[in-house]
Amino acid sequence: MLVLSRKINESIIIGDGIEVKIVDVSGRNVKIGIDAPRDVSVHRKEVYEAILNENIEATKKENLVSFIDFFKQHKKD
Template identity: 75%
Template sequence: MLVLSRKTNESIIIGENIEIRIVEVAGKSVKLGIDAPRDVSVHRKEIFEAIKEENIQAATKENLVSLVDFFKNQNT
C-alpha cells in the first residue's frame, strides 16, 4: 500500500486520467474530490461491497435456473 501525505487543495494522479484532490480536512474527516472519466465507477468501499454481494446473490443457481426457464417459455 502506498501512503501519501497531502494538504488541502493538493492532489494525486492515478494513471493518466484520475485525479484525487483533498478538498477539506476537518477534525477526523477528510473530503476528497475525485475527477475520473464517466466510464470509471467510483464508490465508497461499503457501497461497492454491498453491490458485489447483491450481484452474487442475483447470480445464485436458483436465479439462473429461473432465468433459463423464463427464456425457454418466451420461445414457446
C-alpha cells in the same frame, strides 16, 4: 499499499485520468474530491461491496434456473 501525505488543495493522479484532491481536513475527517472520466465508476467501499453482494445474490443457482426456464419457455422453434 502506497501511503502519501497531502495538504489541502494538493492531489494525486491515478493512471491517465483520475485525480484525487484533498478538499478539506477537519479533525479526523478528510474531504476528498475525485475527478474521473464518466466511464469510471467511483463508489465508497461499503457501497461497492453492497453492489457486489447484490450481484452475487442475483446469480445464485435458483435465480439462474428461473432465468434459464424463462428462455426455454420463450424459445423460438
